[in-house]
Amino acid sequence: MDSQLGLIEQSFNNRYTLWVHEALDELPDSFTITDPSISGHPIVFASRGFLKMSGFSRAEIIGRNGRMFQGPRTNRRTIMEIREAIREERPIEVNLLNYKKDGTPFWMLFKMSLVFGKEDGRATHFVAVQVPIVSRKHMRNSGMSYSEDGGGSRLREIVFGSCRREVCSDSLLDLDRVLALDSDDTGLEIEDSCEASDLEKRKAATAIDNILSVLTHYSQLTGRLVCGKRCSLPGMGFISSSLYISLGRIKQSFVLIDPHLPDMPMVYASDAFLKLTGYDRNEVVGQNCRFLNGVDTDTTVLYQIKESIQTEQACTVRILNYRKDKSSFWNLLHISPIRNASGKQLASTFNSTSFTICPVEIAYFAAVHTEEGCRNQDRHGLSLEMRQLSAIGAIKVAVRSLSMGAGPSKS
Amino acid sequence: MLRIKRVPTVVSNYQKEETEEAAAAARRVSGCGRNCLNKCCIQGAKLPLYAFKRVNKFKTEMGVHGHEVREPEPPVAFLDSLVLGEWEDRVQRGLFRYDVTACETRVIPGQYGFIAQLNEGRHLKKRPTEFRVDKVLQPFDGNKFNFTKVGQEEVLFQFEASEDGEVQFHPSAPIDVENSPSVVAINVSPIEYGHVLLIPRVLECLPQRIDRDSFLLALYMAAEAGNPYFRLGYNSLGAFATINHLHFQAYYMALPFPIEKAPTKKIISTGSGVKISELLNYPVRGLVFEGGNSLEDLSNTVSDACICLQENNIPYNVLIADCGKRIFLLPQCYAEKQALGEVSSELLDTQVNPAVWEISGHMVLKRKKDYEEASEENAWRLLAEVSLSEERYQEVNALIFEAIARGDDANGGVAESVIGEADAKPKSGGEVDAINKNSCPAMVSGTPECLVLHGSRYCGLMIRYCFYKLASAMTY
Numbered sequence: 001m002d003s004q005l006g007l008i009e010q011s012f013n014n015r016y017t018l019w020v021h022e023a024l025d026e027l028p029d030s031f032t033i034t035d036p037s038i039s040g041h042p043i044v045f046a047s048r049g050f051l052k053m054s055g056f057s058r059a060e061i062i063g064r065n066g067r068m069f070q071g072p073r074t075n076r077r078t079i080m081e082i083r084e085a086i087r088e089e090r091p092i093e094v095n096l097l098n099y100k101k102d103g104t105p106f107w108m109l110f111k112m113s114l115v116f117g118k119e120d121g122r123a124t125h126f127v128a129v130q131v132p133i134v135s136r137k138h139m140r141n142s143g144m145s146y147s148e149d150g151g152g153s154r155l156r157e158i159v160f161g162s163c164r165r166e167v168c169s170d171s172l173l174d175l176d177r178v179l180a181l182d183s184d185d186t187g188l189e190i191e192d193s194c195e196a197s198d199l200e201k202r203k204a205a206t207a208i209d210n211i212l213s214v215l216t217h218y219s220q221l222t223g224r225l226v227c228g229k230r231c232s233l234p235g236m237g238f239i240s241s242s243l244y245i246s247l248g249r250i251k252q253s254f255v256l257i258d259p260h261l262p263d264m265p266m267v268y269a270s271d272a273f274l275k276l277t278g279y280d281r282n283e284v285v286g287q288n289c290r291f292l293n294g295v296d297t298d299t300t301v302l303y304q305i306k307e308s309i310q311t312e313q314a315c316t317v318r319i320l321n322y323r324k325d326k327s328s329f330w331n332l333l334h335i336s337p338i339r340n341a342s343g344k345q346l347a348s349t350f351n352s353t354s355f356t357i358c359p360v361e362i363a364y365f366a367a368v369h370t371e372e373g374c375r376n377q378d379r380h381g382l383s384l385e386m387r388q389l390s391a392i393g394a395i396k397v398a399v400r401s402l403s404m405g406a407g408p409s410k411s
Numbered sequence: 412m413l414r415i416k417r418v419p420t421v422v423s424n425y426q427k428e429e430t431e432e433a434a435a436a437a438r439r440v441s442g443c444g445r446n447c448l449n450k451c452c453i454q455g456a457k458l459p460l461y462a463f464k465r466v467n468k469f470k471t472e473m474g475v476h477g478h479e480v481r482e483p484e485p486p487v488a489f490l491d492s493l494v495l496g497e498w499e500d501r502v503q504r505g506l507f508r509y510d511v512t513a514c515e516t517r518v519i520p521g522q523y524g525f526i527a528q529l530n531e532g533r534h535l536k537k538r539p540t541e542f543r544v545d546k547v548l549q550p551f552d553g554n555k556f557n558f559t560k561v562g563q564e565e566v567l568f569q570f571e572a573s574e575d576g577e578v579q580f581h582p583s584a585p586i587d588v589e590n591s592p593s594v595v596a597i598n599v600s601p602i603e604y605g606h607v608l609l610i611p612r613v614l615e616c617l618p619q620r621i622d623r624d625s626f627l628l629a630l631y632m633a634a635e636a637g638n639p640y641f642r643l644g645y646n647s648l649g650a651f652a653t654i655n656h657l658h659f660q661a662y663y664m665a666l667p668f669p670i671e672k673a674p675t676k677k678i679i680s681t682g683s684g685v686k687i688s689e690l691l692n693y694p695v696r697g698l699v700f701e702g703g704n705s706l707e708d709l710s711n712t713v714s715d716a717c718i719c720l721q722e723n724n725i726p727y728n729v730l731i732a733d734c735g736k737r738i739f740l741l742p743q744c745y746a747e748k749q750a751l752g753e754v755s756s757e758l759l760d761t762q763v764n765p766a767v768w769e770i771s772g773h774m775v776l777k778r779k780k781d782y783e784e785a786s787e788e789n790a791w792r793l794l795a796e797v798s799l800s801e802e803r804y805q806e807v808n809a810l811i812f813e814a815i816a817r818g819d820d821a822n823g824g825v826a827e828s829v830i831g832e833a834d835a836k837p838k839s840g841g842e843v844d845a846i847n848k849n850s851c852p853a854m855v856s857g858t859p860e861c862l863v864l865h866g867s868r869y870c871g872l873m874i875r876y877c878f879y880k881l882a883s884a885m886t887y
Contacts, residue, residue: 076701076737077675080639084667192677246665314503341516361513381580382489386496389503393495396512397604401640401665404526405518 005063008044011035015124015226016218021045023214029207030054031129034066036086036241039248039271041065044125053132055101066128071099075193082112087242088405089114089123093204095133095194107133109196111204115215118225121234123241125215125226129207131200239268246398252391254368255289256338259309263288267364276371278324289367292331294322305335309365312337314392318372330372334388338364338396340403363403366395420533420653422598422608423561424506448559448566448613453588458566460584460592461493462573463635466706488637489578494595495663497567498605501597506564508532511601521787523669526773529782533600533775544649544746547724551618557656558596558610566596567607570632591615593628598660602768602775606662609643617657619648621717621729627710629659633735634706640665642732644767647717649726649746651766659731660767669772670739671732675699679812679875682819682868683708689808690739694794695770696804697741698811706735712815713738719814725807728767741770742807745797758793765797812876820869 012020012035030049034041046061054061054069061068070079074097085092096110108130115125196204212228219226234240239247239256247256253272257264265286274281277292284291293302301319308315314336321331340363368388382390425445443451501507509532516528543549551557569592573579586592591614598606609632611617611625629643643661646652675688684704690697698716703709713729720727720742730739745765748754761781763769774790776782799807 072702076733077671080667080671080733083639087665339510339512341512381582382492382496383582386500387492388496389499390492390496393499393605394492396499397495397640397663397665400512400516400604401663404516404666405524 004038004042007038008035008042008063011038012044015222015224016215017221019221020214020218023218024211027207027210027214029129029203029210030131031127031207031211032061032066033211034126034128036123036126037244041086041245041248050130053100053130054098060101069098071097071103071105073097073105074099082110085112086126086245087402089241093201095196097194098130107191107194109133109200109204111201111208113208113212113228114230115212115226115228116230118219118227118231120238121230121232122238123230127208127211127215129204129211131196131204131207133194133196133200240402243398243402244268246402247395250391250394252368252387253370254366254391254395255284256395257289257365257367259362259365264365273369276323276329276369277321283324292321294320294326294328296320296328297322305333308335309337312362316388321369332370332372332384332388334368334370334392336366336392337362338366338392338399341400342403363399364395366392368392421508421600422654423556423558423565423596424508424599425560425562425565426556445560446563447561448563448586448594452563453586453614456563456586457583458563458586458594459493459497459568460571460579460581461490461568462571462579462581463490463631464576464578465572465631466634488635489580490632490635491638491641493568493580494605494607494636494641498597498607501565501567504564506597506599507601508599511606512604515782518666519785519787519790523672523772523787524667525669525785525787525790526664526666527782527785527790528602528773528775529779530602530775531777531779533602533777544726544750545724547647547649547721547726548620549618549648549655551616551655553616556654557616558594558608558613558654558658559616561596565599566594569594570609570628572631588614595632601662602773603662603664605641606660609659609661611657611659619646619652619655619657620721621645621647621714623711623714625657626714626717627707629731630706630710630735630738632659632661633731637734638663639733642668642730642771644731644771645729646766647721647726647728649724650728650743651746651764664773668730668732669693670695670697670730670770671737678879679872681708681712681815681872683712685709685712687712687812687815694791695741695743695798696801697739698808700738700740701736709735709738711818713740715814715818716740716811719811720807723807723810728770730767730771739771740811741767742799742804743770743797744799744803748796754796758796761793763793765794770794770797812873816869816872816876819872 012033024045025048027047028049029047030053031047032043032050033045035044038044040063042063042065043061046056046058051058051061067079078094078096081094082092082096091111091113093109093111095107097105097107098110099105110128110130112126112128114123115127116122117124215226216228247268247270250270251272252270253276254270255266255273256268258267261267265288266284267286269279269281269284274284277284297320301317304315304317305319314334316332316334319331319333320328321333322328339361342361368391370384370388374384425447443449446452448456502510511530514528514530514532516526519525519527569584569586571592591612593609593611594613596608596610598608609629611628617625629645633641633643641661641663643659645659648655670690670693673693674691676691677686677688678698680686680702684702685700685708686702688699688701690699700709700713700716703712717727717729717740720740725742726744726746727740727742729741732739743765745754749759762777763774763781769775772790774785774793776785798804
């Protein structure tokens with residue numbers, strides 16, 4: 001866990017410097033910042049205002065996902081809308097019911113925006129502002145309120161007035177009771193839906209602007225500039241934040257290889273892969289995985305791999321690989337082609353200098369590594385082969401679905 | 412008796428035409444040689460077994476109530492891993508009739524993002540089969556294809572409740588023939604990656620009809636997989652179920668379904684906390700069920716609604732989405748329209764059978780022309796034909812709410828005298844009188860008449876439903 005938190009701090013500071021924390025802390029608003037490239041899409045920053053509003057401490061929040069504030073009465077469709085906005089990398093503004101640390105539900109205006117790397121056009125962070133809704137607009141069910149203010153009682157009159165037969169008085173009391181049954185069981189009068197006022201919306205917009213300008217300013221200090229809108233189109237080998245998020249859920253050691261780029265580099269490496277091989281992410285992404293091979297690696301196996309790739313077949317081989325510290329291990333390597341859904345090119349093809357010609361419907365090759373001698377079954381009892389295959393399956397689902405859509409929005 | 416000619420979808424490598432099947436049956440000796448699930452091959456058979464934890468309360472992600480879960484985002488859940496791994500294994504063993512990941516699929520630009528797939532391999536058998544579409548409940552027929560005839564290699568694992576409240580997995584467990592297990596099998600003509608069939612109590616050969624137990628099993632599977640993109644679906648007979656052997660379908664699609672995006676309007680909450688809404692601004696009219704004090708409460712409410720539809724011979728489809736937290740119930744009438752010749756030939760030519768996935772917005776198209784010309788308008792037009800008319804839908808809703816209210820009452824309400832006859836004698840001591848049992852359909856048409864007063868929960872629910880109808884009527 002410490003390594004995760006360390007990773008979080010490091011990645012945030014690398015882009016914005018240490019001083020950004022102070023600057024962000026000067027803003028009064030309640031907001032959180034999340035990083036999609038870290039496994040789990042965790043919160044990497046929570047403002048003082050947020051901690052005050054939610055009742056949590058910083059330590060309880062950093063590293064966790066935003067869904068921790070949702071609860072049983074949070075509208076499921078709204079949750080889906082947020083999830084889809086994240087997947088499509090676009091801003092969103094919704095009314096959302098969240099829960100504080102003590103379990104109290106409260107309505108707020110949730111406004112989320114993105115921060116993009118200026119040079120590479122990638123979505124680097126999501127910024128979410130929360131403005132509690134204080135305006136009292138009771139909107140329950142189909143616009144009827146069961147309170148005394150006219151509406152409900154008038155309705156009651158109509159119904160009972162037209163009752164053709166006798167209803168004994170006791171049952172009228174029953175009716176009053178059952179009508180009240182529709183309110184929340186917990187006794188908290190919490191509305192089914194809520195609408196933020198214009199004032200609250202303006203507050204949210206201003207907060208977003210302030211945060212973006214702080215982040216933009218501090219990113220200039222490190223040279224790793226960001227901006228609030230996507231300024232450049234992502235280049236080849238682009239992995240969208242939503243693909244990062246999907247891949248980040250897969251716990252096995254694996255990499256994605258892009259066969260359309262020169263020298264077939266890795267474009268994604270899972271945390272488990274980095275742990276297995278001892279490398280840092282920036283040392284391996286963009287490289288061909290031949291760096292894993294060494295003096296005693298069997299070349300016939302390498303040839304076998306190359307052939308499988310060329311014939312678009314899945315294959316499993318046993319190969320001797322080397323870690324960063326030069327120690328070797330036997331790698332049960334499973335490689336599989338991963339298709340995209342459209343049959344069209346995802347990136348511009350690079351033909352003459354790539355050493356293998358690859359049909360354009362293949363988006364990636366996925367390579368799953370398992371160190372031989374590791375526990376053959378995980379704690380659930382899934383065999384090694386099954387674990388490798390499930391990683392392949394999860395990758396296929398992620399890549400396929402992402403390539404069906406229009407892709408990340410260009411704005 | 413209404414019939415239409417339909418082309419069946421092959422879901423198992425061992426599925427044959429009925430005539431061929433009869434001939435094969437005549438020839439069969441012990442051990443049919445297909446390693447199936449029938450008595451001939453089942454003895455001593457073993458399959459992996461996944462025993463799920465019977466979590467009745469919905470898992471809340473909040474860390475407040477004691478257990479601190481430090482993990483930022485749950486990794487792929489175990490059941491999820493198992494389904495994906497086993498499915499990929501069968502892919503590599505060549506058990507599918509085609510590679511579904513090679514089927515072109517795209518999201519149609521528009522407000523809802525309907526998903527169109529070009530799949531020419533799914534409906535290969537050209538010989539038509541007659542299938543009776545006017546009866547939702549039909550008895551099981553052992554001579555027709557059913558899931559005891561699938562090869563064991565098509566079955567991925569057994570799916571049962573665990574005895575001790577913890578998830579258990581046995582990579583190879585014997586099949587208990589006496590207590591038929593429920594199993595998960597592949598669909599050899601998949602619509603999408605991971606397309607599987609959940610077959611409750613497979614050896615009992617239940618016909619395609621929902622009961623409380625089997626629906627609860629399906630809901631547990633959705634909850635256990637923990638993946639909002641792994642949805643389960645059900646087609647009743649008459650709503651394009653292909654096989655009259657109780658089964659649910661499921662697959663992965665990491666995109667929102669159009670139906671999930673449709674706005675909803677709450678109708679009521681039941682006594683057990685289930686929120687029932689109606690779909691708005693969607694071509695097919697239907698209900699959405701959410702919440703519930705427990706998974707079982709949600710399951711029972713939906714089951715009661717389905718059973719009501721079955722018993723009233725109304726074909727319907729069910730979509731279980733959002734890890735079992737949102738359930739869509741869609742009565743339909745397309746098959747009847749087809750049989751009566753009321754569907755335009757243009758729509759018929761697409762040969763799309765609007766089952767649960769199509770209604771949810773995932774259209775599987777057989778002709779390249781339809782795929783290339785697919786538009787939100789076309790999809791909307793097709794699905795609008797599937798929907799019940801507004802009038803019929805309201806009638807059906809009234810039936811559903813009545814059934815749910817009765818079920819709700821039986822579950823937990825303080826049952827006062829449940830009186831069914833209009834002329835029942837008044838009881839003493841302040842109990843309620845029966846007024847008119849069938850008043851609610853009258854309520855539906857907008858004229859408030861008498862209220863049925865049964866147990867207090869039934870009463871409460873029906874009254875809230877009637878208020879909703881009145882309020883809707885008043886807004887015009």
